[in-house]
Amino acid sequence: MTEKQLLKGSVALAQGAIDAGCRYYFGYPITPQNDIPEYLSAALPAVGGVFIQAESELASINMVLGAAASGKMAMTSSSGPGISLMQEGLSYLAGSELPAVVVNITRSGPGLGGIAPTQGDYMQATRGGGHGDYRLIVLAPNSAQEMYDLAGEAFRLAFKYRNPAMILGDAILGQMKEPVMLREALSPPQNSPWALSGAKDRQPRLVKSLYLKDGEMTVHNLKLLDKYKALQEKEVKVEIDCPTRCDLIVVAFGSCSRIARTAVDRACLQGLKVGLVRPISLFPFPEKAVREEAQKAGRVLVVEMNTGQMLEDVKLACNGNSEVYFKSYPGGAVPTPEEIEKEIEVIVGKGGLRHVNSS
């Protein structure tokens, strides 16, 4: 059954998880993501699932670890301070090669910070966040539809690669209501060959992340690296909308990319040659797409609701071959299309750049 419904982003995400087969949610309240646990506290038991309001984010993520070790689709959600507490469990999930989905509806920080929309957790999300040499799969939706779709995609990737996946959203995406096309619901996964279920008619299984013998941990790290390389090769998600002859590309993700989209459209209507590259997977980062488009245009404008985090990935992708500009909106500040449009005009000039080498 597929149908269209008007849903809040947080609810779309929660329903997307259920429709992907998730039946286990463990979480601790924190603003601005409470719509997710509130929705699931009723919706999961209705489909035979389990909802537990845990005593802390530490407990939540470790309940997720337990359910994941049982081969089940399990998730949690939180916001900045809670996600910080979950880093221990995320590291163990990655080390133990367990699939799980963690949602971060971000709030500004550091510290208790504020609850306004922000993208200040980009580094924490894409660099692993916890201790040790690992990465999360990180997906960044920019609409209620993508909150729904990427919840399912996060579970698919988490199970395919046996690695925790994070959805990085913010309060705009969580609170915004939009029409969402629901898809056919999938059944929960059955009998994964690594899952713990009791050693009936088979050898005992072990879920672990401790490797003490000489060289063991190196082998394990290299195995994880192979996984991250495979993700980089096969699972990059990016939206590219750049005119063939382009003077500037704007790079933005999440809710910020919606505003950048409007600004780019307006600039194009003025006759400026501006494109948009929107990373949807933040890890794996669409390095190739950014590099190629940046090289063609020669100029990149990164717009982020932080003090410059994805900016570093864009600079790494460009490797000094393109001019990189940055417009910063930290601490809950949200750009307007006019501001970004003005920034575009400052870089390429009101009348646009003349293509000296063009035919």
Added chain:
Amino acid sequence: MSIAAKKRVFASPASLTDNKFHFCPGCHHGLVHRLAAETIDYYDLSSKAIGVIGVGCGVFLYDYLAIDCCESPHGRAPAVATGIKRSNPDSFVVTYQGDGDLAAIGTSEIIHAANRQESITIIFVNNSVYGMTGGQMAPTTLPGQKTTTTPAGRQPVGDGYPINVAELISTLKGTAFAARVACHSHTHIRTARKAMRRAFQAQIEKRGLGLIELLSACPTNWRMTPQQSVRRLEAEMINTFPLGTYKDF
């Protein structure tokens, strides 16, 4: 008469693997492993048991018990066990935790797992010291006890008093069984075996959380011979940690 003609009256339990324990001489972890294996066999649970292992000297439980096992971060075993049990209600879930794991860093997880009336079993080894990290003060270290971080002996005001876990957990409504036993003599071991069965029975009957606290010797970090350490357990530990059943369903 040759051994072949005799009846074996004491053998290693079937759920215990042949792997040689890595524990120090006189350490009671091996004994607790054996009691756990015996109880798994007694209730025929080896095909549905899942061990959840805390961080400490017991972390290699999976080398010794022939059951599915999951490591958990330090102190979080009751949360991991909750996730396993709730997503797999037919399994038998048992955690194995030391005093640092359960009574210091993991106090929140054990209290709330008990309070939710999770049907899980907790094996809690109390040897009054951090073993694996080299003999630092534990939440169960006795007043005056010298450790590598209380070189002048634990001073309750400032360092804290020993925490009596079995009593504490027994006060929670969701706890079905809580008892403290000791490992240092054969009579105590027999009592421990009975208590271990009750802690398992609580889960089998879905009555709630079952916890067995086992007072154990750590000769290495007590800087004692095994013989001195069992005498200390009898003379000193039991005074601070009275033996008994604090809740039975």
Added chain:
Amino acid sequence: MGRVAVKEERCKGCGYCLEVCKEGNLYLDSTRRNRSGYSVATFSEDKVCSGCALCAEICPDVALEVYR
């Protein structure tokens, strides 16, 4: 009459079994060491063993099997 079989490689010579044996059937043989370097508990063949199995019960290393 009972008999104790020592799995010598499991034994760490803690001596708990020696203390619990009323008949004094077990001793640590200081002339022999196992691969881990421990003097191992040794069953004395020339004394009477009741097969009570207290030695095995108290052994923290599951190193003893008792026959009767």
